[in-house]
Amino acid sequence: MTLLYLIVGSSLFMLFILALHHWLGQSAIAPLADRETALRRFQEQLPDAGAAGATLSRDGLSALVDLGDADRFGLLLPMGRYWAARVVGRGGIRRWTLRDGALSLTLADFTAPAFRLVFADAAAAEHWQERLAALPQK
Numbered sequence: 850m851t852l853l854y855l856i857v858g859s860s861l862f863m864l865f866i867l868a869l870h871h872w873l874g875q876s877a878i879a880p881l882a883d884r885e886t887a888l889r890r891f892q893e894q895l896p897d898a899g900a901a902g903a904t905l906s907r908d909g910l911s912a913l914v915d916l917g918d919a920d921r922f923g924l925l926l927p928m929g930r931y932w933a934a935r936v937v938g939r940g941g942i943r944r945w946t947l948r949d950g951a952l953s954l955t956l957a958d959f960t961a962p963a964f965r966l967v968f969a970d971a972a973a974a975e976h977w978q979e980r981l982a983a984l985p986q987k
Contacts, residue, residue, distance in 0.1 A: 939984060
């Protein structure tokens with residue numbers, strides 16, 4: 850009977866923490882306002898990566914970051930009200946597709962295995978298609 854109380858009590862406490870987290874606004878996603886904001890957020894996470902430019906998704910909830918290097922690029926992904934930045938290099942992509950301005954990436958690791966970004970304009974989509982075609986897939 851004690852085990853049952855422990856399991857129920859722990860479950861209720863976890864639900865309370867999740868509800869409090871949401872109620873305090875910690876789960877709200879704030880879109881990126883512009884490229885400068887995306888670059889700043891990326892450089893806050895990875896100051897040594899040397900971000901040179903950024904391409905935002907149409908909804909402002911993710912970005913591809915140009916690192917000034919043909920062999921790697923950056924991803925900026927939302928995690929609640931915070932952002933996760935990562936560098937993807939040679940061999941870091943299993944496959945990618947670009948259809949109707951939407952880029953789908955499947956990465957070679959388990960931390961963020963799938964990524965989808967809808968480009969705001971065709972020129973950005975073409976630029977990243979050329980960049981990704983030059984990278985070898987795993």
